[in-house]
Amino acid sequence: MKTDRQRKQTRSLLLKSPLQTRAELASAMQAALVEKFQREIPPVEVLPSRNLSFGDLACNSAMPLAGNLKRNPREIAKVMAEAISNKFPQLETVSVDGPGFLNITLSGEYLAEFTAAAASEGISQFIPADGKGKTALVEFVSSNPTGPLTVGHCRQAVLGDAISRLLEAAGWTVQREYYFNDAGRQMDKLAESLAARYRNLLGGSMEIPEGGYQGEYIKSWAEDLRKDKGDQLKWPEQKDLFRDYAGNRAFVLISDDLKLLGITFDRYFAESELIPDAVDAAIGLLEDKELVYKDSDDQRKLWLKLSEMGRPDDRVIRREDGTYTYRMPDIAYHLDKFQRKYDLMVDIFGSDHIDTCKDVETVLGVLLGKDRVSSSLRIILHQFVTLVRGGEKVKMSTRAGNFVTLRDLVNEVGSADVVRYLFLTRRAEAHMDFDLEVAAAENDENPVFYVQYAFARIAGILRKTTEMESQIVSDPARLLSLLTGERERDLMRLLETIPLRVSAAATALEPHRIPDLLAEVARAFHGFYQHHRVIDPENDQLTAARLTLCMAVRSTLNDMLTILGVRAPEKM
RNA sequence: GCCCCUGUAGCUCAGUAGGAUAGAGCGGCGGUUUCCUAAACCGUAGGCCACACGUUCGAAUCGUGUCAGGGGCGCCA
DSSP: OOOHHHHHHHHHHHOOOHHHHHHHHHHHHHHHHHHHHOSOOOOOOOEEOSSGGGOSEEEOTHHHHHHHHTSOHHHHHHHHHHHHTTTOTTEEEEEEETTTEEEEEEOHHHHHHHHHHHHHHOSGGGSOOTTTTOEEEEEOOOOOTTSOOBHHHHHHHHHHHHHHHHHHHTTOEEEEEEEEOOSSHHHHHHHHHHHHHHHHHTTOOOOOOTTOOOOHHHHHHHHHHHHHHOSOOOTTTTHHHHHHHHHHHHHHHHHHHHHHTTOOOSEEEEGGGGTTHHHHHHHHHHHHTTOEEEOSSOTTOEEEOGGGGTOSOOEEEEOTTSOBOTHHHHHHHHHHHHHTTOSEEEEEEEGGGHHHHHHHHHHHHHHHOHHHHHHHEEEEEEOOEEEEETTEEOOOOOSTTOSOBHHHHHHHHOOHHHHHHHHTTSOTTSOEEEEHHHHHOOSTTOHHHHHHHHHHHHHHHHHTSSOHHHHOOOOHHHHHHHOOSHHHHHHHHHHHHHHHHHHHHHHHTOTTHHHHHHHHHHHHHHHHHHHSOSOOTTOHHHHHHHHHHHHHHHHHHHHHHHHHTOOOOSOO
16 A cells, blocks of 8 residues: 555656646647757647547647648658657557557556546546636526516526536636516516406406416416405506516516526526616717717617618617617626626527627627627527427417426426436537427436436445445556456546546537536446446455446546536435 | 528437547347346447538538528517
């Protein structure tokens, strides 16, 4: 047994993070090329091999360089190979193949050491902390408080939360924000709809207004309102009371819906906070740049000169009655965000927002500078969800009463884990068919269970052992000598790639990559499990080594499930 | 008419800052359990990456065009 001090020494010699390893290889190769050819060389890229039979890492920089240097790409690759082979303890082999590919195999010792570290300390430490010391604001859902959340909001809620968690995994400090319009006409319609239901309860006749809300939920609010306040409420005299009551009820409804998925926000930002000061200030900025003009018929009506900023049409931003259209407070809201000085702002909207998003982004670019906006604001537009039940499309109409709510969906599927996982298996900009039967099936058709089952299997093994921490094999040479199977080695190779792939997913703001990684790890683990018995009473050494590998897998699965917000179950 | 997204295996989808033989799950076919959870594993079949042209040493990936599907084009949000 090595002492802690010795172990640390070994680690400092051998265990570099996956990122460091690749960066050192790249710069050594670049330096060698500069030395050899006596000219500037663009950075060399070390990438994961597309096909593991070629090796663990690959580099194709020799080929694009061949034209510039007027050399055979294989000759260039050879220079690069010589620069690194036998110089890095993390490497096993380096070879030049095909037209000029450089293939690199990682050493068993390095992989074993990585595995041991992952087993004892987890893998999250190896995810490059790109966001360390930086703050991000993620805005999502942002549905107006007029009724329950729909399936579309559900996708957005899950997406926004996963993006937030992914950024957190990469070291960012994330604030989740929900913006809602409480000053617009929608709230008045809602109040009037409630008043109509209230009056109907009392036998009076009052129609739900044009564009109002017909959902059954408003009937129950009306009943509650009657219980609380009696029969004597007057419309429109007590309009504010109706509006506040409806708004509050809607908010409770929405936050309950979000709770079903385990999603919470750090801040709910109300449009009314921006009116009038922030909006007036924003209009002032636009006026200074002569980007607005008054309507020829009505001086109070204000237009935004979007067509002069490269957008197709000018738009009204203030109506005759002094109220604002959607775009104006949204611009003010984003100016507020920029004033709060986040390093990154992410907006998540449904694809129906495409035009307004572009308008707002364009205006921000004019007011704040295009570079500032493009470097710190990322807008993600997700496509809609089609619900399918047994091959048949489920009709979803946003018309009154006939829409599928988030709550219905979660209840029918029966599990927030499944909803989250399945929504996150497709990229945001892809249309999604969500099959309710597959989602509700508790069998092998459901990909969530495949991953969770791998975790539960490991938990089952660990329950049968005691003092598992003390059994972790931290000496890489010993670990390597015990884990000799191909599946064991492949599993270690796979685990080593995970931190950088998680990091890449975070940079791209693409949480859909995580379910793929999870399935890959689970598959490799299930294969290993089937072919190698972990607990072998006759062989303590081997048991300890395989437990170490299991612990590393466990940590990897756990960290990635956490990013998706999906439970890692001890038992299934 | 204009704008956005999509078209990859029977189905649902990954893969697109160009790279070597295009991947997975489900479904199909054939196997595996005295042993840590068979919600698992192993094997096998299945593709003109919508189509055409172009750029390139090299294209599912980039460009142009065509076709097909979804969505959006309010003084709603």
